[in-house]
Amino acid sequence: MTKRSAMKTITLGEREIREAVTMSEAIDAVRRGFADLAGGAFEMPTRTALRDGQFLVMAAHHRPTASAMIKTLSVNFARRPAIAGTVTWTETGRPDHLVADAAPVTALRTGAAVGVATDLLAAPEAGRLTLIGAGAQAPDQVRAVHTVRPLSRLTVVDADPRRARDLVETLAPELAEVELCTADDPESAVRDAEIVCCATNATSPLFPESALPAQVHVNAIGAYRPTMRELPDELLAGSTVVVDELDAVLEESGEIIHALESGALTREALTELGTALTAASPEYGKRTVFKTVGVAVQDWALARLLAEKFLH
Template identity: 35%
Template sequence: MQVIDADTVARATPFERLVPALRELFASGAEVPPRQVLTLADPAGGAAVTSLVMSAWDPGRYYAVKVINIAPGNAERGLPGLHASVLLHDAITGVPLALMDGDAITTRRTAAASALAASWLAPADAREMLVVGAGRVAALLPAAYRAVRPIERVTVWARRPEAAEVLASRWRSDGFAVTVATDLANAARHALIVSCATLATAPVVRGAWLAPGSHLDLIGSFTPAMREADDACFRGASVWVDTEEALVKAGELLAPMASGAWRSADLRGTLAQLARGEVHGRSAADERTVFKSVGTALEDLAAAMLVQAAAG
């Protein structure tokens, strides 16, 4: 069994290859049972570890299991609070093939899923995007979007301006023209693509700021207690999700459904439906689109299969 580190995962999953790999697997389908949530109590009375177990398999080919361990007590130990691993198996024999860095798999497939959605939903001629957030997923978004849109200019806003400056320097070295925004409302008003990757629990982006014809990408809210966008972001917009699981997990959608600002019946479709041509994406230049993702093990499987192919 191979052990594959984060750098190797990154080299094996350039977005020019990872985005099409996601599209292909969403179109063909995979078996994805509900994720398991386990609680590992600390006998000494410290903070419990929450472990998420996500699995998916492509019958007759590969079977992947991702384990994400979230340990709030690690801050006091001087350790990162999140650790993830992906174990890829042969789906026929059950033989373990490779143990992969799960953090790298997760961040890269998450950014790629947003880019995949944008290939159908974002304005085709969009050359500039606004990134809200400065974490590991946010750092990958311009490169991911450049695989599907001619992105040249990036504006970044973060609660900590120094974190935004670090990202700006990194992106400039990648060939982007970058501006660090201090006024998020003004930046959003002038952006055709707004991509949010934060851990916010209250709205950061307001619908009143969004321009007609813009595309809003919401990544960070993956529990009912989290939110990046207010109700107005959904009112009058065309909304798609990665999977229908978002309708029961994302505070982003639960809140506007509860207030009546948006109805689940108005959902335009999922990534699988878009990939299969069962529904269509953007239909008008002035249409305001929203994509909400919560993540799925199918994406982990697609990325792991790509890494395995590169590893030979």
């Protein structure tokens, strides 16, 4: 009689995920994932979006490890948390698998991608961050940037000033040496920023290109549907633009689609993050933009990290 190993399923909630994974670990894992993506190690279809992005399904298979991740989630900005769903991890040849809460995984992996891009593209001494949007993704945006570029000042802007103040109070214990403030107007808040993070569900640009300093790095994570936009065409036209994955942004990023249609940007001007990681260092003294809609390799990287800690 053939013996079968008992299947083990590990289910992780937010507390277990947060206690197990540091932002530094998440950034390193996502960096390796993007490098593998550039090297052709992944089978990764463009995600399925249903009901105009209210339901999303993402999958990635990593050939070298015969491992796969599937994430299913619903998105509703009228509720808290806005994201609900699961991330499932499995490996060929192993009966064990892992199921994790998608909300903290998504926040961590989105922050981690911004950390990877900021580490690559922001000036080495950059320390003044303006964050636009104080929702669920915001804390990990700050943590990721602070991990790779220790902050001297954080300015938070939100349509609801109370949310901006609440976020600053929440992060204060983690940012003891950082000047913390809020602002009412995105345009004035970015004028002397060295790094800008946009994490909103805006449908039109948050600020004009002219409001930005000559040298700045901008991360845009909020717009993940063609109807959404955070950045103006003029900024994209005059910046080095790095994206998470070309096919994904061409299908889903309102900023990229609009800039291409207006002629402000060409496809040839877009560089994928995995490719940029192996290219020559960027020229500092210019504007740089990282546009991400979120791709499955990021979730795979976090899920693998969790699997290494809980299954192996």
